[in-house]
Amino acid sequence: MPDTALEPASAPALELRDITTGYDRRVPVVREVSLTVADGEAVGLLGPSGCGKSTLARVAALLHRPWSGTVRLAGRTARGFRHRAPRELRTGVGVVFQQPRLAADPRLTLADLIAEPLRATGRRAEIPERLPELAASVGLGDDLLTRRPHEVSDGQLQRACLARALVLRPGLLVCDEMTAMLDASTTAALVATVERYRREHGAALLAVGHDRVLLERWCDRVVDFPAG
Numbered sequence: 195m196p197d198t199a200l201e202p203a204s205a206p207a208l209e210l211r212d213i214t215t216g217y218d219r220r221v222p223v224v225r226e227v228s229l230t231v232a233d234g235e236a237v238g239l240l241g242p243s244g245c246g247k248s249t250l251a252r253v254a255a256l257l258h259r260p261w262s263g264t265v266r267l268a269g270r271t272a273r274g275f276r277h278r279a280p281r282e283l284r285t286g287v288g289v290v291f292q293q294p295r296l297a298a299d300p301r302l303t304l305a306d307l308i309a310e311p312l313r314a315t316g317r318r319a320e321i322p323e324r325l326p327e328l329a330a331s332v333g334l335g336d337d338l339l340t341r342r343p344h345e346v347s348d349g350q351l352q353r354a355c356l357a358r359a360l361v362l363r364p365g366l367l368v369c370d371e372m373t374a375m376l377d378a379s380t381t382a383a384l385v386a387t388v389e390r391y392r393r394e395h396g397a398a399l400l401a402v403g404h405d406r407v408l409l410e411r412w413c414d415r416v417v418d419f420p421a422g
């Protein structure tokens with residue numbers, strides 16, 4: 195059966211097999227790491243700073259190319275990464291990074307930021323329904339939606355980044371230290387939003403972080419890096 199064929203719903207949301215990768219050919223930062231996130235499962239990935247968690251999360255989100263190993267999303271093998279990642283695989287993964295200011299286009303209003311993946315995939319007709327629904331779910335009022343990133347706090351911008359990550363209804367959400375820069379109440383609000391989304395859509399989660407207490411509370415299981 196070709197890899198592009200639809201697999202049964204029970205295929206794991208994410209399978210990373212023997213991933214080796216890095217930035218400088220001589221020194222891999224991730225060596226032969228394997229990790230599976232089952233359909234609908236929430237997995238926490240724990241590890242000290244600099245061990246390669248974010249790099250692995252970026253591989254899972256098809257944003258960084260592995261030197262060797264395989265990535266399968268919902269049973270489909272990824273053949274391309276970054277701009278070469280096929281749209282049907284890319285849109286199945288939502289990603290939230292630690293630093294919203296590096297992830298958000300400073301020229302866009304929060305409303306446009308959230309809606310941007312719908313525009314980019316030719317689904318702008320869904321914006322009038324999805325935008326208010328997502329803004330409410332992350333706790334962003336209308337007054338904030340018309341502002342640009344420099345006019346809002348980090349926590350408000352991260353709320354918009356989470357809404358954007360959910361706008362295409364991905365089957366897998368990758369949260370890379372999503373709450374590391376946030377206060378306790380914003381952290382609780384964003385975690386609750388992810389939980390609600392997962393309950394409603396049966397989505398899987400890979401949550402990267404170094405706060406064991408948060409990850410153990412949030413996830414079905416926690417894996418210490420290097421996993422595998």
Ligand SMILES: Nc1ncnc2c1ncn2[C@@H]1O[C@H](COP(=O)(O)OP(=O)(O)OP(=O)(O)O)[C@@H](O)[C@H]1O
Pocket residue numbers: 217218223241242243244245246247248249250404
């Ligand atoms: N763009 C890059 N170019 C070169 N080296 C990089 C790059 N990004 C990360 N690295 C290096 O790769 C290693 C792993 O980094 P990574 O960000 O994956 O670790 P991490 O476990 O997520 O750390 P943290 O918890 O501090 O975010 C580090 O030594 C880092 O310096």
